[in-house]
Structures are given as C-alpha cells and as structure tokens.
Amino acid sequence: MxxxxxxxxxxxxxxxxxxxxxxxxxxxxxxxxxxxxxxxxxxxxxxxxxxxxxxxxxxxxxxxxxxxxxxxxxxxxxxxxxxxxxxxxxxxxxxxxxxxxxxxxxxxxxxxxxxxxxxxxxxxxxxxxxxxxxxxxxxxxxxxxxxxQSLGRKNISTSIWASHDIDSLYHNHLPELKTAIWHFRPDQILSILTRLHRDPDMAIFEEILEIDQENSIPATWFWLANNAVFNSVSGRVIENANYQITEQRVKNLIAGIKRSEATLGIHKSLGCSNISLERDQIDSCININRNHYLAGKLPELWAEMEVANIEKDATAGFSGAMGFRNSYGLPVRPFDPRRNHPFNIIEYPLHIMDVTFMNQGLSPGEAELEILTFLRKHKTDCQISVLWHNNYFSDIKYPGWGAVYKSIINYSKQNT
Known part of the structure; x- marks a missing residue:
C-alpha cells in the first residue's frame, strides 16, 4: 500500500x-x-x-x-x-x-x-x-x-514528563534540625541555624524550579486544597495536606510556580466530595488532576472529572511498582466500556515515583540504577511520567533522593 x-x-x-x-x-x-x-x-x-x-x-x-x-x-x-x-x-x-x-x-x-x-x-x-x-x-x-507492512516508522525519542505532588510542607526548619541533631551532624546543624531566616519550602521550590528550567522540563505541581484527615475503611487515619491552601506563605509558593513555565494541578484529596470546588480553591484555570495517594477507581474518577470539565489526569500508576499500568508509554484517551465510548479525558499515566523505591527499601543509588535501566530500555515512543515529591529534595531529611531526580532529568536532556 x-x-x-x-x-x-x-x-x-x-x-x-x-x-x-x-x-x-x-x-x-x-x-x-x-x-x-x-x-x-x-x-x-x-x-x-x-x-x-x-x-x-x-x-x-x-x-x-x-x-x-x-x-x-x-x-x-x-x-x-x-x-x-x-x-x-x-x-x-x-x-x-x-x-x-x-x-x-x-x-x-x-x-x-x-x-x-x-x-x-x-x-x-x-x-x-x-x-x-x-x-x-x-x-x-x-x-x-x-x-x-510498507508503512514508515516515526522517529520519536522518549521524553520525560515531570511532576511534583505537594503533600506536605516543612513550614519551618524544625524537621531538618531534629534529624541533624538525631544523627549528631554539627555541620548540618550549623547550616540550618545560618538560614533560619529563610522559608525552607521556598528554598526547596527554587531548587526544583532551577533543575526543571535548566533542563527545559515543564513540570506540573499538584496541590491539595483539603487539610482534613481521612478515615479509611480499615479505620486508618490518613493525612491530606499539612498546610492551608489559603494561607499567604502557600500563596507565595504558588505564585512563584506560576511565574515560571511550570503548570499547576489539583491533587484531589482523600474524601473529596467536590473536585470542582477543590480546583477553584487553588486556581480555577487548572485543567489536570492527580489523586492523593493515587487513590480511587479510575473509571469513577474519569467520570467525575468529565462533570468538572477537567480534561487531563495523571493518577494511573501503581504505587508499588515502576512501569506501565496499561502496558503503554504514551498518554491515551481511555475508553468507557459501560457507555461504549471514550472518556473526554486524556490520561497521563504515572511510571516512576520516588516513594515506590523507598517503600521497597532501596537506597538512592539502587533506585537510580533501576530507573536509568528502565529509561535506557525505553529510549523511544514513550512519554515517561516521573513524580518526585518536594519533601525529598531535603538533603538533611532525605539525603541522596534529590540527586536521583537530578540524574533522571540530566539523562533525559542528554538522550533526547
């Protein structure tokens, strides 16, 4: 043909x-x-x-x-x-x-x-x-x-789609200071004391934005609008945000993101009864969601998003494993077999998440090796979604994990 x-x-x-x-x-x-x-x-x-x-x-x-x-x-x-x-x-x-x-x-x-x-x-x-x-x-x-058989093959290099879920903020230097004291690190204690006047979250956000911008990564930042705790069906109490989306320091952080080339997203909370309301509390122009904890059944989520006119989702990943939840490497418009037509949603599946490797007990070096091996295997025809939480860029609280993200982004820049 x-x-x-x-x-x-x-x-x-x-x-x-x-x-x-x-x-x-x-x-x-x-x-x-x-x-x-x-x-x-x-x-x-x-x-x-x-x-x-x-x-x-x-x-x-x-x-x-x-x-x-x-x-x-x-x-x-x-x-x-x-x-x-x-x-x-x-x-x-x-x-x-x-x-x-x-x-x-x-x-x-x-x-x-x-x-x-x-x-x-x-x-x-x-x-x-x-x-x-x-x-x-x-x-x-x-x-x-x-x-x-005669069709030509498109030459598509794999790209990285980065995101950062803002589940919690440090608010002050106390968490890092406690860690430095616990491990008896005078150098870290001195470093913290010399920057007590600075907002620790602002410093972390600036570091992340610098990494993303230097490597031309237009990352998406997902925010929680709900700070109420959630009681799961098993009785477990789970935290949503540890911050108020309306407080001024949080607004300042969001404003800094908006001034960059990054995108804002809604991190739909556990127990959310109105996704539109949560979106509007952050920014009414938001057009992408990811559920907190990757919670919920996907078909119900997509149907809810259609009603709210939120056209993109980034929830579909397995929290316990790196890879492809739908065995495919590009965003898709999922099909609804119940109504027998496609959802009016584009799904950006999640492939790589920092917490996955932490829960597996891997060191930052071991996680980096696994991730880079995965990326080398899928050099073409993919848009690999990488989620790295803001908290894990603290070298005192989580040493080495911010460097893993940098390695991922650097690899992407050198190979696309």
Whole structure:
C-alpha cells in the first residue's frame, strides 16, 4: 500500500467497533498513516482468518459480556489468541491500553483506598510491568498485516514528563534540625541555624524550579486544597495536606510556580466530595488532576472529572511498582466500556515515583540504577511520567533522593 490514508472496515458486532476504533488511532502515534473513513485503501477486520486483520471471538465475547478478569482473558501469556491459534494483537491492545482489567467487581482486587492492587494485575502475574507491550503488539499488528507492512516508522525519542505532588510542607526548619541533631551532624546543624531566616519550602521550590528550567522540563505541581484527615475503611487515619491552601506563605509558593513555565494541578484529596470546588480553591484555570495517594477507581474518577470539565489526569500508576499500568508509554484517551465510548479525558499515566523505591527499601543509588535501566530500555515512543515529591529534595531529611531526580532529568536532556 503506497498511500498513508487508510480506511478500516469492520465486519463485526456493533458493540465492539468503537473500542477498536479508539485503539487503532494509536497506530498514528508510531507509523506514517492517517485513518480516513473516505479512503479507498480498505483494511477489513473480522473474525475470519481471511480478513486483513483477524479479531478473536474471545475478545468479542469478553467485551460484549463485560467479563474483564485477566485470569479469564489470558492463559499462559499476556496475549489473546484466535480460535485458529493466531495472535489477536488488536484485541489484546484494546484490553490493555484501556485498563479493562480494572473493570471488575472483585473487592479483593482493590485496597482500602479503592486502588487496583498491583498484585492482582496481569502485569504482576506475568512479570511484565516494565514492558511496553501495547507498542510491541502494534508493531506485530503492522508487520502481520500485508497492507500495513510498507508503512514508515516515526522517529520519536522518549521524553520525560515531570511532576511534583505537594503533600506536605516543612513550614519551618524544625524537621531538618531534629534529624541533624538525631544523627549528631554539627555541620548540618550549623547550616540550618545560618538560614533560619529563610522559608525552607521556598528554598526547596527554587531548587526544583532551577533543575526543571535548566533542563527545559515543564513540570506540573499538584496541590491539595483539603487539610482534613481521612478515615479509611480499615479505620486508618490518613493525612491530606499539612498546610492551608489559603494561607499567604502557600500563596507565595504558588505564585512563584506560576511565574515560571511550570503548570499547576489539583491533587484531589482523600474524601473529596467536590473536585470542582477543590480546583477553584487553588486556581480555577487548572485543567489536570492527580489523586492523593493515587487513590480511587479510575473509571469513577474519569467520570467525575468529565462533570468538572477537567480534561487531563495523571493518577494511573501503581504505587508499588515502576512501569506501565496499561502496558503503554504514551498518554491515551481511555475508553468507557459501560457507555461504549471514550472518556473526554486524556490520561497521563504515572511510571516512576520516588516513594515506590523507598517503600521497597532501596537506597538512592539502587533506585537510580533501576530507573536509568528502565529509561535506557525505553529510549523511544514513550512519554515517561516521573513524580518526585518536594519533601525529598531535603538533603538533611532525605539525603541522596534529590540527586536521583537530578540524574533522571540530566539523562533525559542528554538522550533526547
């Protein structure tokens, strides 16, 4: 096929066509083609082995019946097969990229914050959390379809999308001073005493902004508008913000961010009853959200954001593991199988988070090695989302962790 304008024609039940259309658009991210319903270059998609692209009866069944448990979808590997043994790359991509494994009613698959458990995912089952499987399968789909084989491949270097969740502020130098005294570090004690007149948070924010700006990283800063504690279903008391979004010193910090090239976001709080109200308390122009603790079920969150006219989300990551929650490295418009059309939301999945490595007991050096290995593996076709909390830039309280972030950003600058 010489033309890059392609018309996909479906000989399938109407119910499954919209999700397939929403999946096929991903081809435009990586190959030189344009999907055009008026084009005479037709590619047929059906259950028939003689069609240009064969879709499995299994995918049709699970989608029509809304039976998305990966234990029933995948057998020995994370790939759906047709009845004749042919891999169903398209159906598998649709299942993975739209988070369909999370549309289940099994309470055991969600934790006390309604987060989908990593241990209940197919990524955990098949040890494939660090694999960009959707990209791999799109390439296989293209290579196995005669009419797509001549398509050129786009040259897309991986970029870093950085963000900083402002869960808490230091307010004063006391936390660092306590740490320095506890470890009997006279040099650190003296350093703290000589800068008591400075707001410690302002100094940290200026450091982060300098790192991001020097490396042309347009980071997003997510703020909490709620400082009330949250009681989880297990009875655990969890803190939201330890600051008041309306206090002047916080306003000064936000103003400093707005003067830079950075973006403001809402960090939807635990127990939030009105995401629009929380957004407006920070800045009514905010158009991106990330849930505090990455809490909640994604479909319910996206539906709530649609009502609030917040068009971007950055919640979809696993707090317990680095990698791809939907097996794909670029932002996507997730599909809603309940309403059978896409959400009016762009999801910017989270891939790398500082707390993940701390909870795993890794040192800063060990975490840096894991992260850089991951980045080297995915040099192309990704927008890697990196979350580094403001607190962890304190070299007294969290020595070495700010340097890991710098290393990530420097690597990105040198390799893009």
């Amino acid at each position: 010489t033309s890059d304008h392609i018309n996909f024609r479906f000989i399938l039940p109407e119910r499954v066509i919209p999700v397939l259309r929403n999946t096929l658009v991903l081809l435009e991210n990586h190959f030189d083609l344009s999907i055009d319903d008026e084009s005479t270059n037709v590619i047929t998609i059906s259950e028939s082995p003689t069609s240009d692209i064969q879709l499995s009866g299994k995918f049709i069944h699970i989608f029509q019946q809304m039976k998305f448990d990966h234990l029933q979808v995948f057998e020995k590997e994370p790939l759906i097969y047709c009845s004749n043994g042919k891999p169903d790359y398209l159906g598998t991509c649709a299942y993975m990229v739209h988070y369909l494994q999370e549309y289940i009613d099994d309470e055991e698959s969600f934790d006390e914050l309604a987060r989908f458990r990593y241990e209940k995912s197919y990524q955990y089952r098949f040890s494939c959390i660090k694999e960009n499987l959707v990209l791999e399968y799109l390439i296989m789909l293209k290579n196995n379809c005669t009419k797509l």
